[in-house]
Amino acid sequence: MKRNSNEYRLLTELYFRLLPYQVSLLVINAVNGIVDTLYASNVIGTSAMSAIGLFGPINIFLSAASIVLVSGSQILYGRYVTTKREKLPELFTVDLLIALGFSLLTSTVLVLAVVTGLTRLLVSQQPDLKMLNQYILV
8 A cells, every 4th residue: 555545544544543542442441450459459458359360360361352353353444444345334243243242251151150169260268269259240
């Protein structure tokens, strides 16, 4: 794609328009982590801190999956914006449906893990296990 072409300018404009939203997604995630840990450590106690720490790997996995969805949709959007514009609403709908399906599947798996006691794989001590189960369900 040539630097001075209309396609290049259009893509550049779109990506710079989306940039604040991408940055805000990262900032919101960081602020959420800070608020969770500060609130848990200062108000609830050490069991809550351990529950948040034990949920950390699950949270990182979910964040990585969402980044894959967002990045993939951006790449496809960039390809389709110049050649197949009529396909963009379909792409957006498919991306939202995949994200909805993934979130429902993840929520179901987490609730089943709490109900069946699979969270014992993460921690076996009772006060921490109870707090982790509450953190996952809420």
